[in-house]
Amino acid sequence: MPGNLVNFIQVLRSHDVRVSPAETLDAMNVATTLGYGDRDRLRDGLGMALAKTPAEETVFNQCFDSYFTRGLADFSLEQDESDTEENPPATAEAPDDSELQPSASDAAALEAAAENNPELAAVMDSELMRALLANDRNALTIAMTQAGEGSGLQQIQMFTQKGQFTRKMLDAMGEQQLRGAIIELERAGDPALANLQRFRDLLREQVRDFVDREYLLHAEGRNQQFMEDVLSKTRLSNIEHSYLHRVHELIRKMARKLAARHARRRRQYRRGHLDMPRTMRRGVANDGLMFNTYWRQVKREKPQLLAICDVSGSVAAYAKFLLLFLYSLQDVLPKVRSFAFSSHLGEVSDLFAEHPVEKAIEMVNWKYGGATDYGSSLQDFADLALDDITSNTTVIILGDARNNNGDPRMDIMRAIYQRSRQVIWLNPESRRAWQTGDSEMFRYLSACHFSAECNNLKQLERVVDQLLKSTR
Structure with a gap:
């Protein structure tokens, strides 16, 4: 297996182009069949084997041009003499070094x-x-x-x-x-x-140029992966504003991965049980012959997801990214209804239907930000949506449970718990802080099916992944 082609595939993977072992073998067969002499033909052939989407094709072309800037001469060493005669190696491209060129x-x-x-x-x-x-x-x-x-x-x-x-x-x-x-x-x-x-x-200059090209080719993807890993494990409240565009792109990338993992698959359903009384009644007109059969069908209610987000000053950054994550997964998540609160609560689903996600989140923070009152907000939620909660409803609550020593309204929380399929509470604070000061978290835990510390994208991705598994 030519080592250079393997290295090229590693470069593609570092730039988020998915290449399976089977596709790697396909690429090897393509390269063996086409040879390495015709650069354009090799690029087209490998592109058909390795790039599966328009976005991946764009990345593939960029990586191919960068990787093979030094030419295909190194590949020609791995071919036999007859193949070399049929496909002479391409001339290596080198930077202009006329100033250093000895006479x-x-x-x-x-x-x-x-x-x-x-x-x-x-x-x-x-x-x-x-x-x-x-x-x-x-x-x-x-x-x-x-x-x-x-x-x-x-x-x-x-x-x-x-x-x-x-x-x-x-x-x-x-x-x-x-x-x-x-x-x-x-x-x-x-x-x-x-x-x-x-x-x-002259020699040193050419080697430095070679290293520069290799650095741009190999390090770019790894540096991006390293930065994504750092951002995914950093507290969302600590991420500087200059990195927010990277965080948004990372959330979309995570969402695409989860969407691909949990995409609805076609299933073969059984018809169910034969509805014998209905079949026989319809067969009376045919002297009892059962020309047409009828089956009992059970209609399943579609699951729904209610997201309740604290957008007060201490938690607003986390709520923003949770909502961005959820609305990036609309194709695979069940129906999502969103609620935001600080001192009072309101439904904000229409904002996300009418505006881009980022704009809707800004409007939510502006409209509902302020001091926190969980008791009053839970009462508003009960008036708006408590009757809509069924056994197919998942309720996600994002908040620090700090109620400024007000009434936590445990009666409403217990009603939500009893009616819903599951109640998930995500708290951006460390577990060690859940029962300090005015936090009511330990009391709310008795009315939750699941709770987790969630203050970075990696934790959020893990929670949303489990949520998708439970709502399929």
Whole structure:
């Protein structure tokens, strides 16, 4: 299995392109069939095997162009001679380094100096120096690719590692021998010193450019994954405003993953029990012959989800992301009705039906933000929706249960608990703080089927995942 193609697939995965083991094998067959000589044909073939959506196709094309900037010469080494003749390797693309390019006079000066300098003669006879003297871009690209693989360049993650990998690659390519010759020429005061230094500087510049391209290719996806991991585990109230667009995109990404996992699947349903009385009655007109059969069918009520969010100052940030998460999953979640409260409660479902999610959330915070009164808000909820709660209703409450020493209205909470399928309470505070100060959390726990500390996206994703499983 060609290692370079495997590395390319790893790059795709780091950029959120899903590639299964079976698709990897398909890509290998495509590459074997098409060969590596025609860049456009290879891109089209691999794209058909690996990119499954328009978005993935866009990412694939970007990664392909970046990955194969250095050319396909390194792939040609893995083909047999007959395939190479039919599909000659593409010429490697290299940055413009005309300023560093040594002249023919530099090569001639070095050849003259090598006649009296055995160490310089050994350098001039090395494969690396021959490639530099001949300006053989393919040979240099192959050498850099092999040195990069040997030094683990594909694992680069931070820009501070670029110098480290550049040095490793130069050592692997034999630059140390070239440095030794420079030191000897410097000691001897040989005028060919400047000529050899120009070749050394050219080599270093090309290796640095190679490392820069690999960093942009490999580190971008890993850095994005690292940032997403950090944001998903950071308290939502601690995320700076400048990162909110990333958080919104991360929520949508999580929602897409959960939607794909819990998408409704077609099922084969049994017809149920034969409705014999109805079948026989309809068969009377046919002398009792049961030409038409009728089946008993039980109509199942659709599940519904009621989300009650505390949007007071201390909890507003968490409510915002919960609502954003829920409304990003409308295709797979049951019917969602949303309620917001601080000192009083109101239904905000219409706002989400009429406005984009982000705009609706801003309007909710503006309209219902303020000091918290759980007792009064629960009474408003009872007036609005208590009669609509059935055994197929899931109630999610997001709040810190801090009631400013008011009446918690446990009677309403118990009524919600008895009528609903399940009551889930998400508290952004640490469990250690649930019974401190004016918190009524421990009292509310007696009227909940499930409760959890929920203050970051990872916890929220886990709760919503369990919710989707329970409402299927």
